[in-house]
Amino acid sequence: MIIIDKNKCPQDHQCPAIACCPKKAISQYDFDLPVVDQDLCIGCKKCVKFCPKGAIQEEF
Numbered sequence: 001m002i003i004i005d006k007n008k009c010p011q012d013h014q015c016p017a018i019a020c021c022p023k024k025a026i027s028q029y030d031f032d033l034p035v036v037d038q039d040l041c042i043g044c045k046k047c048v049k050f051c052p053k054g055a056i057q058e059e060f
């Protein structure tokens with residue numbers, strides 16, 4: 001399961017990981033914390049590499 005850590009994401013920019021997701025599973029309202037739709041996410045982890053803050057993580 002992919003989660004986004006609100007303590008690591010500064011929530012002050014448009015999330016670049018949104019565009020990399022092949023399933024369009026990541027959404028974001030304004031500069032709020034991005035949200036992963038767990039029903040759409042296939043766990044490919046592409047988004048993990050796009051976050052410079054290490055906020056997008058795989059949680060077991």
Ligand code: SF4
Nearest residue numbers: 009015016051053055
């Ligand atoms: S790339 Fe990381 S730090 Fe930037 S908005 Fe997305 S989750 Fe937050």
Ligand code: SF4
Nearest residue numbers: 021041042044045047
């Ligand atoms: S793991 Fe893959 S499918 Fe899931 S949110 Fe990240 S890029 Fe999208």
